[in-house]
Amino acid sequence: MENQPPSLNDRIAQRVRDLRADRGLSLDALAAHCGVSRSMISLIERGESSPTAVLLERLATGLGVPLASLFEAPVPASGPVSRLADQPQWRDPHSGYVRRNVSPGGSASPIHIVEVLFPPKARVAYETGAREPQVHQQVWVLEGTIEVTLGDDRHRLGAGDCLALVLDRPTSYYNPTRQIARYAVVIATSPSSWR
Known part of the structure; x- marks a missing residue:
């Protein structure tokens, strides 16, 4: 053990x-x-x-x-490839959503990719405010439907839709259907913030 x-x-x-x-x-x-x-x-x-x-x-x-x-693992990845078997999955105990870090951990890249499996009727609301450095995201729906609310703006996204956003205001995700949704989040920020 x-x-x-x-x-x-x-x-x-x-x-x-x-x-x-x-x-x-x-x-x-x-x-x-x-x-x-x-x-x-x-x-x-x-x-x-x-x-x-x-x-x-x-x-x-x-x-x-x-x-x-x-x-990310405390020890940087040994190379530029992130194998599926080594990609950590985590389940949110509140909403039940499952996130998988796809990108190789520990790299100096300012880009990070996460896959999310979002249960039916699940909701997650973040109290995000302006950040330094600024964090950009793109949410690409691979299967199903989600609603993303940014401040007062709500966007309903279906399979194939992609939303670009900046994490600078409260943001929530909601699956309004009875089917699981699967989407990818691409995150870009200043490399100095990844230490």
């Missing part, structure tokens, strides 16, 4: 600890910066919590990184 790879919660715990240390933030400072309690951050950093996507997004914003970077 000693040689088992770390769980995804352990990987998230390590990334949050490392990113917080890299930025010289105490637990209290990060809590004040992102609106997540000190005790919850401590639980996450110890791998003793199954945080929701909304909570992880708040932490990522407070740390100045895209949400996808919290799922």
